Amino acid sequence: MALAASSMLSFSSCSLDEENPSAISTAQEWSTASGYEKLVNGCYFDLVRIIYGQAEDTYIITSEAGTDIWQDVKGGSNGNWSRALIYSNDFGATTSMFHEAYSGFYGCLSQCNAAILYADKVKGLDEAKKNALVAEAHFLRAHCLFNIVEYWGGKYLPTTPITSPVTDLPMSKVNDFYDVILKDLEFAIANLPVAQEVRGHVTRAAAYHLMAKAALTYSTYTDPIGYCDAIDNAKKTELLNKAKDAADYLIANQATLGVRLYDEIEDVFDEYNAASNKENVEALFVVTHSSVQAYNPRGNYYNRSWKHWDAYNNASDGVGLGGMKPTYDPVTNVNGKEYRLAKGNCYMAPSKAFFDLYGEKDGRYKAFFIDTWYVNNPNDGNAYKWTEADAKRFGLDAARAGNTAFNIQKGDTAVYIARGKNLTQAQRDALRYGSYNLEDNYADQANPKKFFPTLKKNLNTALFQGTNASKPYTSGDCIVYRLAETYLLSAEIYWRLGDNQKAAERLNVVRNRACMGHDHSMDVAAADVNANLLLDEDARELIGEWQRWQTLKRFRLMGERIAAMNPQIKTFKKEFYLRPVMNQELLLIDNADDYQNDGYK
DSSP: OOHHHHHHHGGGSSOTTSOOTTSOOHHHHHTBHHHHHHHHHGGGHHIIIIISSSSOOTHHHHHHSSSSSEEESSTTOSHHHHHHHHTOTTOSTTOOTTHHHHHHHHHHHHHHHHHHHHGGGOBSOOHHHHHHHHHHHHHHHHHHHHHHHHHHOSOOOOOSOOOSOOSSOOOOOHHHHHHHHHHHHHHHHHHSOSSOSSTTSOOHHHHHHHHHHHHHHHHTOOSOTTTOOOOOHHHHHHHHHHHHHHHHHHHHTTTTTTOOOOSSGGGTTOTTOTHHHHTOTTEEEEEOOOSSGGGSTTGGGOBOTTGGGOSOOSOSSBSOOTTOOOEEEEEEEETTEEEEEOOOOOOEEEOHHHHTTSOTTBTHHHHHEEOEEEOOOOSBTTEEOOOHHHHHHTTOOGGGTTOGGGOEETTSEEEEEEOSSOOOHHHHHHSSSEEEEHHHHTSSTTSOOBOOOEEOTTTOGGGEESSOTTSOEEOOOEEEEEHHHHHHHHHHHHHHTTOHHHHHHHHHHHHHHHBTTOOSTTOOOGGGOSHHHHHHHHHHHHTTSSOHHHHHHHHTOHHHHHHHHOTTOOOOOGGGGSOOOOHHHHTTOTTHHHHSOTTOO
């Protein structure tokens, strides 16, 4: 049985009329008001369990790796992670990093198809309530299909539950996928509520956002990439106007729809403030994780979607020293806030060219990245006394080892990564703490070291859970879509429609929010707007938010941007505009050769 089919059968591995332990058939239960609500709730399960946070978190590789802004810090030695990050010669169906996303989105799609089918069979719900519930399934199905078709092209497109094994997977064109996606979103816009009682359940604002994103993306298919009939200029314009209308409506009516941009960029991903995650006013669609183990599909596994880009991993070749250790015991005197430190994986780092995108007045660097770590593991009373190994790690004079004049008090700076203004060796030797210049970390840009700032997004130190900071999780939610992206999508839409003035206006809302002092000194003019400016702005604002690979594909500039910004990737091939289908799927179907994307084995 094909995995796509078996994923879809997972909710009904028994036939629909087989008895369950409660003696109520699945069909009977789903036809009741309470049973149908459970069915719709189940549509979120695989998003939490497999895709956004509680599996092995390889979706970040599907969505961000192999692009201009992420590099491998393992020098090609980290197996499938490295293959996906640098497109090595054996990159393909055996890489296995894309299977969680593939199976997760198809599993969610399965549940959504069941919810949509049973909407007309439910008794005991008034029409408005029923439509509001099934609208959630329509939105989530559109979200899943959008991701499937963008990563893998025209593949299997079931819109009804699968109740028997499928070993020969029929393929549908990209156009067919988008026909379903846009129709689903029209229903969602018309029927989703503005607010939900349960956080994480989708609202109307999210539907407007995804409509803008999906229609914009479909408008770029003027080429036949991924088993697609190329669209003509009339269809392209029609789609761009549909995207424009959706984004414009959301931006103009954001207060009514219950969202807004934060005034200060620091508040968007404040790692010390649980409210900035759990009550984020900018979020349009979130996948939730709970501090209550029973509410999570994997119990105490929680969310770890941030770990792979965390520079601190308690190793001897990067950020860290003996005065730091993974612990949830807080140091409370760090800028008046509780400081907790957990061990990451240090698998991937932003490229040097990415860091160079932030100008001196752009507050997003400080708001989105950690470049300073603190002593929480004293070895000399309440202070850390340097060891020779740590001095060597940071290229410092070994004479500081054991010298109490260089002791660092608990809660004081342990490590600092200098960006923009390099520290001289004399300055570094004079500091009590360990320092490293970002420039030196990328002296060989094709082989970055491990002294780089850590992206805060999804880290949520205020929400660390579990008892082992060496295997940490957070109960932080994954913010999938947020309003700042809507502004950037709107700017791109207007640019594609030829209205650069309006595009600049949209960009400047986001840029001035990021600008220190909000004095409009970072504003751009209409004449400045072009593809690379839009891609730069997208990178600055949305790095790590599960969309970079799709964005580069939408512009059809993946190869050009990689060549300009990521020297670690030596060759970019046209087939990389689609992800390979994994062997886990291919070995289970009869039409594997046809189903695999061109150029992959």
